[in-house]
């Protein structure tokens with residue numbers, strides 16, 4: 494299946510569709526998901542240091558590349574810098590470890606995962622917590638401090654494009670103005686209930702691509718931190734989405750994915766279910782009418798944000814739109 498792509502400001506092509514891997518740490522489950530996805534034509538895999546699965550992805554990539562099933566240049570890997578490795582002396586060390594885990598000599602797109610740097614424990618990338626279990630904030634490192642280190646790795650060819658995640662529009666613009674290597678992508682929560690209208694306008698102006706995380710509304714999100722503060726909402730069960738699924742004879746997930754990609758937004762739905770992995774990629778063989786696109790756009794007025802950075806409240810670099 495041909496996956497359309499979005500041009501990055503580096504000249505590279507970002508596949509508009511890929512596989513998310515958050516919360517998938519089980520070796521067998523992730524390997525099955527990855528093999529199903531690659532066999533079905535997925536060209537983009539999204540991971541992060543904090544997902545603790547880069548080594549599993551590395552094994553499957555090695556298996557496919559070494560047997561000639563896949564060429565390195567045919568697959569696009571996005572991964573992210575953990576919030577505990579923003580300090581300039583930590584950045585390269587962390588990236589090198591990720592390259593080793595992924596068994597790659599370059600990463601296609603590398604994002605600062607979170608705008609709120611925190612301290613790590615001595616000698617490990619585990620976060621440092623105070624006596625109350627709260628993360629210890631790194632209040633010295635600025636975004637541009639971290640970015641300058643990433644730019645060096647970009648020029649060395651280890652990182653082919655740079656970006657950010659969960660930054661506010663203001664933070665993205667500030668970084669954009671200071672950066673020599675301009676951000677190529679921002680990854681943020683984006684679905685019918687939280688459509689990121691302001692940020693999308695800014696991205697259009699700056700030529701920064703936008704990737705939607707939680708495009709299906711992340712129905713399994715609460716399992717990651719059962720004691721976290723998680724707003725309720727499930728776009729997969731929205732009455733309009735159910736009606737459109739019947740009308741187009743597609744699944745609710747396919748309607749949600751198509752709505753975003755038809756708007757030029759790249760999406761990375763996560764699934765470990767082989768049937769859904771194939772279902773999700775089959776969202777490009779139909780088109781939503783203008784009227785139905787407008788009706789789905791109207792759902793943006795609901796303004797339900799399903800994720801928040803509750804663990805970083807009070808951080809001087811907290812993204813204020815949150």
Ligand code: NAP
Nearest residue numbers: 513514515658706707708709710711713746762763764765
């Ligand atoms: P999501 O992709 O919106 O939703 C994933 C959930 O939907 C899983 O529980 C999955 O269950 C289920 N699902 C998948 N396909 C389905 C289908 N066709 N029908 C019904 N249910 C389906 O949420 P997400 O995983 O939170 O976000 C996607 C990716 O974005 C992540 O995996 C991660 O790579 C990235 N992300 C980034 C950040 C960030 O801070 N930058 C934050 C969150 C996520 P099954 O696995 O059982 O199918």
